[in-house]
Amino acid sequence: MAIRTRFTEMFGVEHPIAQGGMQWVGRAELVAAVANAGALGFITALTQPTPEDLAKEIARTKEMTDKPFGVNLTILPAITPPPYAEYRAAIIESGVKIVETAGYKPQEHVDHFKAHGIKVIHKCTAVRHALSAERMGVDAISIDGFECAGHPGEDDIPGLILIPAAADKVKIPMLASGGFGDARGLVAALALGADGINMGTRFCATKEAPIHENFKQQMVANDERATDLIFRTLHNTARVAKNAISQQVVAIERAGGAKFEDVRELVTGARGREALQGSGDTDAGIWSAGMIQGLIHDIPSCHELIDRIVSEAEDLIRGRLNGMLVSGAARVAAE
Numbered sequence: 001m002a003i004r005t006r007f008t009e010m011f012g013v014e015h016p017i018a019q020g021g022m023q024w025v026g027r028a029e030l031v032a033a034v035a036n037a038g039a040l041g042f043i044t045a046l047t048q049p050t051p052e053d054l055a056k057e058i059a060r061t062k063e064m065t066d067k068p069f070g071v072n073l074t075i076l077p078a079i080t081p082p083p084y085a086e087y088r089a090a091i092i093e094s095g096v097k098i099v100e101t102a103g104y105k106p107q108e109h110v111d112h113f114k115a116h117g118i119k120v121i122h123k124c125t126a127v128r129h130a131l132s133a134e135r136m137g138v139d140a141i142s143i144d145g146f147e148c149a150g151h152p153g154e155d156d157i158p159g160l161i162l163i164p165a166a167a168d169k170v171k172i173p174m175l176a177s178g179g180f181g182d183a184r185g186l187v188a189a190l191a192l193g194a195d196g197i198n199m200g201t202r203f204c205a206t207k208e209a210p211i212h213e214n215f216k217q218q219m220v221a222n223d224e225r226a227t228d229l230i231f232r233t234l235h236n237t238a239r240v241a242k243n244a245i246s247q248q249v250v251a252i253e254r255a256g257g258a259k260f261e262d263v264r265e266l267v268t269g270a271r272g273r274e275a276l277q278g279s280g281d282t283d284a285g286i287w288s289a290g291m292i293q294g295l296i297h298d299i300p301s302c303h304e305l306i307d308r309i310v311s312e313a314e315d316l317i318r319g320r321l322n323g324m325l326v327s328g329a330a331r332v333a334a335e
Helices: 006-011 028-036 051-064 084-093 107-115 127-136 159-167 183-192 213-221 244-254 260-267 269-279 291-295 302-323 328-334
Strands: 017-019 040-044 070-075 098-103 119-124 140-144 174-177 196-199 227-230 238-241
Touching: 006 140, 017 028, 017 302, 028 040, 028 051, 028 302, 040 051, 040 098, 051 084, 070 084, 084 107, 098 107, 107 119, 107 127, 119 127, 127 140, 127 159, 140 159, 159 174, 159 183, 183 196, 183 302, 227 244, 244 260, 260 269
Parallel strands: 017 040, 017 196, 040 070, 070 098, 098 119, 119 140, 140 174, 174 196
Antiparallel strands: 227 238
16 A cells, blocks of 8 residues: 555655755765665755766766656745855756755745646745745645654744644645654644644664765664754754754854854855864864654665655554554443
């Protein structure tokens, strides 16, 4: 059997699971492995240094899979923004048919992609932002709870509330993001009104994830408390793995009056990337990880992970949950 939802039907995938965009991690080898396992993977556009490099990475992914996959394009305020129009052109010209957008005011990007027949999933952290994206014309929403890695927003609403709150108002298909990594999470997300789950941290701890083995082993060793919230005082909260650097950043912010310049050298992306893909020193820089670390106990292949989640989810639905239902006659007899 299989689990069919509006998400699987709209995006032509076998399973209601997505691997969202992840800086430095969403590359061809991981995305193709996710796609070949029947889920939806996303190349992270801005991991590639130029639009030309993104086109090459899309081509490399197509050499590894003939299944659907997409590209993530995250839009963030910057003094010198990336050449977004050129990245969009690379995506369109490469024939990609699914895009995950995230971040600041995606309207022009959504309009451009939609004009070329590309389906758009917008990732957001609040119901009001989901409704705004729906009005913009996106095809689906990924709603990101407070448990997530990366940027959880400033409302601090956990998934148990955020997902059904969004499901009550959003009419288009919706993925649940933040704190998902096993069958129990998938079944819970479906029960809360989502059409599937979007996993990031869990896919980092797989054989195909293009990061140093030390980071994967650290995620297995960590528990659910092993994250820090940084940039809280700068109103740009990020959830990262707790390590020596994140603790320094937290201490600087707690001292009061901190500006970004006070932590810039600690949180530079180049520092984190070199550790993730080079030295393997898990204390050398900032790296994103969610609370789901507490439920990560192994490093499977993407195929093994996805098969396990779907199989155990089906067993949960047919077995444990179905077994809790009592017919009217049986209930009377029991009384």
